[in-house]
Amino acid sequence: MLCQTARRRGEALMETRLIDLAGLQALIDVLDRRGFTVLGPTVRDGAIVNATIRRVADLPVGWGDDQDAAHYRLRRRDDDAVFGFASGAQSAKPVFFPTEEVLWRGRRTPEGFDLEPSDAGADGPYALLGVRSCDLHAVGIHDTVLGGRGHQDGAYVARREGAFVVAVSCGDPGGTCFCVSMGTGPRPQEGHGAPFDLSLTELTDGAAHRFLVEVGSDRGADVVDEIGAGPAEPSDVTAADQVAANAAARMGRKLDTVGLKELLYASAESPLWDDVAQRCLACGNCTAVCPTCFCTNVEDVTDLSGGESDRTRVWDSCFSADFSHLHGGNVRESTRSRYRQWMTHKLGSWIDQFGMSGCVGCGRCITWCPAAIDITEEAAAHQRAARGEG
Secondary structure: OOOOEEEEEEOEEEEEEEEEEEHHHHHHHHHHHOEEEEEEEEOOOOOOEEEOOOOOOOOOOOOOEEEEEEEEEEOOOOOOOOOOOOOOOOOOHHHHHHOEEEEEEEEEEEEEOEEOOOOOOOOOOOEEEEHHHHHHHHHHHHHOOOOOOOOOHHHHHHHHHOOOHHHOOOOOOOOOOOOHHHHOOOEEEOOOOOOOOOOEEOOOOOOOEEEEEOOOOHHHHHHHHHHHOOEHHHHHHHHHHHHHHHOOOOOOOOOOOOOHHHHHHHOOOOOOOOOOOHHHHOOOHHHHOOOOEEEEEEEEEEOOOOEEEEEEEEOOOOOOOOOOOEEEOOOOOHHHHHHHHHHHHHOOOOOOOOOOOOOOOOOOOHHHHOOOOHHOOOOOOOOHOOOOOO
């Protein structure tokens, strides 16, 4: 086995290796040969989205992005960084928890009917390449919410089990990022969020274009052995630390979470909810791009002959007018009450329900809100009101 360099992060002793662009291609090739469907970021229709990756050239080489409230634009970088962008339009959520999936299909037969169960997970296993630390934490939240409780989501667990995760440090955060405030980034850390098999930090500091590789599992160690990844030098580890430190110092947003849960509970009747309701379109964009939202609905569709019926689970949103409809009426009829529910649950009652915040600071809800509503500013407005300011 090649000589290895190790580094200590927290209580864990992390094995570190070094690869170049050819090594990154070798990593993709090895995962493909092992039967994984390799998914990673790619440029399509003016955005960075997830797609099947077979070559390094499929990745967003030389692309960056500009993000702000209701603003997203790709831009060309002045280097050939592979992961030189902030969070893409999609998180890892649609991979393990797709927008829609058939739960079962029934067919009429002469004797009655046959029931076909879901084939969720049959298209895997997946290898996720380039998972940001914020999204790694979101996967960890779903591992608890969907896979770790008494009644598991079987389809989620089927896709999640056996998945190979290659995380990546964020070196160029966007204008809406606030992962530092939430303790979720910008660098993946062992024991924080979902586990990773490998974690990459891209180094483009004037020396050769290279990636520091931190090994997070035995499977990861086996893969880097197969691709012949050499040992990392102490200078490479220092350079990777500096990438993370620089990113942490350049967050586009921040959120003060001290006492925020209790403040939101106490602010249920605040007029500030009326203010945001006047701007909110209740379109559900924020919940669609959020890597942790998991609300769903069930749709039953029967063909015209009446011989076949599908039951399909689809993503839903608490901003939908019918989402909280119960027998006798709608629990949350107004946009005011729906926005209050979403934000209070995300930053407050989620903690009581699941033992963690429902926000990972990725900033997507700010970027993709057509009304430019900023959850960090809405929280700050409640905090200023509590202090008797403005």
